[in-house]
Amino acid sequence: MMLDREQIETALRQKNCAYKLCCLEQTDSTNADARRAAVQGAEHGLVITAETQSAGRGRRGRSWVSPAGENLYFSLLLFPEFAQEKAQMLTLTAALAVAQAIREYGIDARIKWPNDVVADGRKLCGILTELGWRPDGRYFVIVGIGINVNQQQFPEEISQTAGSLCLQSQKNMDRSKLLAAVLSAFSSCYGRFCAQQDMSGLMEEYEAILVNRGRQVRVLDPKGEWTGTAQGINSRGELLVCREDLTVEAVYAGEVSVRGIYGYV
Numbered sequence: 266m267m268l269d270r271e272q273i274e275t276a277l278r279q280k281n282c283a284y285k286l287c288c289l290e291q292t293d294s295t296n297a298d299a300r301r302a303a304v305q306g307a308e309h310g311l312v313i314t315a316e317t318q319s320a321g322r323g324r325r326g327r328s329w330v331s332p333a334g335e336n337l338y339f340s341l342l343l344f345p346e347f348a349q350e351k352a353q354m355l356t357l358t359a360a361l362a363v364a365q366a367i368r369e370y371g372i373d374a375r376i377k378w379p380n381d382v383v384a385d386g387r388k389l390c391g392i393l394t395e396l397g398w399r400p401d402g403r404y405f406v407i408v409g410i411g412i413n414v415n416q417q418q419f420p421e422e423i424s425q426t427a428g429s430l431c432l433q434s435q436k437n438m439d440r441s442k443l444l445a446a447v448l449s450a451f452s453s454c455y456g457r458f459c460a461q462q463d464m465s466g467l468m469e470e471y472e473a474i475l476v477n478r479g480r481q482v483r484v485l486d487p488k489g490e491w492t493g494t495a496q497g498i499n500s501r502g503e504l505l506v507c508r509e510d511l512t513v514e515a516v517y518a519g520e521v522s523v524r525g526i527y528g529y530v
């Protein structure tokens with residue numbers, strides 16, 4: 266069954282969330298669609314979903330395999346009022362919203378900094394945030410979200426690290442209901458982010474479900490890798506990592522990524 270646009274819109278109206286939905290059967294990438302729509306005059310709050318993507322994009326130039334009808338693939342178009350340097354923090358904001366929506370289903374979803382949503386060490390969701398500019402110079406943000414919902418089998422390369430909501434809960438999920446829950450959670454998190462224009466209003470909730478917190482992480486810095494203990498985040502969304510000599514370093518997601526020392530988390 267395809268996503269039910271009316272059901273999603275009704276649920277969102279009840280929660281006072283103003284999004285405009287565009288539900289596609291197939292596309293290359295919903296992030297690419299959102300970019301095209303933004304340039305052609307689409308407005309803040311557009312959400313483009315697809316049942317399948319032929320060229321789904323992941324972070325760091327990777328692809329996002331997007332089998333039809335099983336999962337959620339969607340992109341949110343935003344025209345923020347704040348300076349564009351702050352926009353990367355929306356990735357963390359979106360991760361928090363997705364994790365909170367999944368937790369409503371009784372699944373212990375957590376965040377692997379900066380923006381993977383995981384459960385039992387397996388990745389349930391990936392987020393790709395991209396910037397763009399309209400011909401009039403106004404910048405926009407595309408938050409692209411892929412959630413593994415009802416997928417039960419994964420390609421060999423990711424079979425050890427990928428999971429899905431269905432595998433976690435042993436139940437098939439209603440994707441329309443889940444999308445409404447994610448968009449509603451995002452409205453709330455986005456509002457609180459905009460109020461402070463940083464992570465300070467969301468930090469406590471983010472850290473409460475940050476899987477890296479208190480754990481050893483390997484910081485994959487192109488200038489040299491090192492190991493430390495993750496403590497939490499600061500208001501800029503950087504990961505605070507304590508080195509062996511007890512100095513604390515703020516690690517920026519645009520430059521480095523982290524890995525658990527025993528595997529993916």
Ligand code: BTN
Pocket residue numbers: 293294295296297318320321322323324325327329337338339340390391392393409410411412
């Ligand atoms: C990651 O590598 O973890 C990020 C994956 C983001 C995938 C989503 S699916 C919907 C949207 N459209 C894309 O092409 N990518 C994002």
